Amino acid sequence: MSRIRVLVVDDEPDFLKLIGRRLAKRNVDVDVANNGQEALNFLSKTSVNVVILDVRMPGLSGIETLKEIRRRYHDVEVIMLTGHGSVQSGIEGISHGAYDYILKPFLIDDLLERIRAANEHSELKRQSRSVS
Template sequence: MPRIRVLVVDDEPDFLKLIKRRLSKRNVDVDVAASGEEALHFLEEARVDVVILDVRMPGMSGIETLKEIRKRFREVEVIMLTGHGSMQSGIEGMNLGAYDYILKPFSIDDLLTRIRAAREHAGLRRERRENA
C-alpha cells in the first residue's frame, strides 16, 4: 500500500515543523500550509489523502476552508484540529463533512490512527462510487 500523504494546515510555524517531523518518522508524507488559502492552492496542484486542518486561523478560518474542500476536493478526508475551548468548532466541522476532529494537545499515535482510518474511509467511499 502506498504511503499516506497528509497536508497539515495551521498558522503556527513551530507546530507545523513539529508535526511534520513526527509524522515523517512514522512513514507519512507530510506537506504543510500556513493558511486556508495556501491549503486550497496546494490541493489544486497535488493529491493528498488527508488534510489535518486547524479550526482557528487568521484570514480564512478552518471552517471556511473545510467548506471549500468539501465543494472542490471531495476525495480528500479532513480531520479538524481544535484547541481546548473550541470543541464546538470540531463538532461543527463534523456536521460540515469533516471525517473526524482531534483536540490539542494530542498524542501523535492517536493522530496517526485517525489519519489511517480517514484514508481507509476515503478508499471505501471511492470503491462504492466506482462500483455504482
C-alpha cells in the first residue's frame, strides 16, 4: 500500500506545524493550507487521499469548502475538525458528505485511525470507478 497523502486545512499556523510533524512521524505525507480557498487551489493541482478540514475558518467556512470538495473531487474523503465542543458541526459536515469528524483536542492515534479508514474508503471508490 502506498503512503497516504493528507491535506490539513486550518487557520492556526501552530496547529498546522504540530499536526504536520506528528503525522509525518507516522509515515503520512502531509500538505497544509491556511484556508478553504487555498485548499481548493491546492486540490486543483495536486491529488490527495484525505482532507482534514477545520469547520471554522475566515473566508470560506469548512462546510462551504467541504461542499466544493464533494462537488469537484468525488474520490477524496474529508474528516472535519471542530474545536468548539459541539458535535453539531460534525453532524452538519457528515450531512454534507464528510467521511467523519473529530473534536479538538484529540489524540494523534485517533486521528491516524480515522485517516486510514477514510483512505481505505477513498481507494475503494477509485477502484469501483475504474471497474465501471
